[in-house]
Amino acid sequence: MDKTYRNKKARKAAGFRKAVQFGWGILTNSYIKGFMPGNPAIYRGKLKKICVPGMNCYSCPGALGSCPIGSMQAIFDNRTRGIGAYVIGYLSVIGLFLGRFVCAWLCLFGLIQELLYMIPTPKLTVPEKADKGLRYLKYVILLVMVFLLPFFYRTGYGAGEPFFCKYICPVGTLEGGIPLVLLNSTMRGALGWLFRWKFLLLIFCIASSVFIYRPFCKYICPLGAFYGLFQKVSLIRMRVDEEKCVDCGICAKACKMRVDPRKTPNSNECIRCRDCINACPMHALSMNIGPGQGTVSKPKTQNIID
């Protein structure tokens, strides 16, 4: 296949994905009244019983749904009634159907990081060893900051705390904190060390996103870590047709999450953005329902026409 045609196809596919991300972001944050200056009020309707599948702060003035990670911590906080079954079950259903597909297609914060990465600057490649080690950080955050601390820690008054949201999450600062503080003068007066700390984290996250592809998703995001656990069992899975694959490595080069689809097509790190599928000149990669068996087609000796 001609390389120019392939690039055009990949650009078109990337444009389609961006449109879906934008559309989803607007749809789930379309409570216009919340953005009115003066005394902003967030949406208080019944839709907030449902969590959005991606990272989206429920204190964003426009948010129509709930944040899954915040909701999980809120349930743990109220442990006399909550064991987290609603949100864990709900996210498990999404994970079992889609895996990390949500990260690439239905996460507003993922889109923001991608847009920042599009700023034309030299890009950084985190050394492989450090990258590999840092990838485990998101699992530690999921376990400690989302599950253990909100469940077990109690203040002197018996109240719990949403540790991840309070001390780490840059999404809440960007989507909730900054707009609310800008729209409300009373809130501006209440700013303290916590806001400054979270604002610093947000700046670090934004700055690193310009040079590294989706650093929050790769190293920090507990939701991506949770969905990642379902990659190998989800209904939607990546498949490599070994009869068609010529081991050219174009797919691995195209993957900005640094996954090699030839070795681990359903890696916990794959966000199913389809970049590898669109880059493959042999059409050896696909996204299917369930595991694939591979089909006999072109022999492995066929050359790639670049």
Add this chain to the structure above:
Amino acid sequence: MKREVPLKVTIILIPLAIALCALGVYRGEVAIVLNKAINICMECIGLG
């Protein structure tokens, strides 16, 4: 390449996940989520 997980494992896990979600609904966890989500979360925005 490693052997893939059979589709029937997924088919078995999906109803279990739905049941877990239903258990949460039964235990009143939806109300906790709604109560948290309709009020501005001070911790989330960095004021609490």
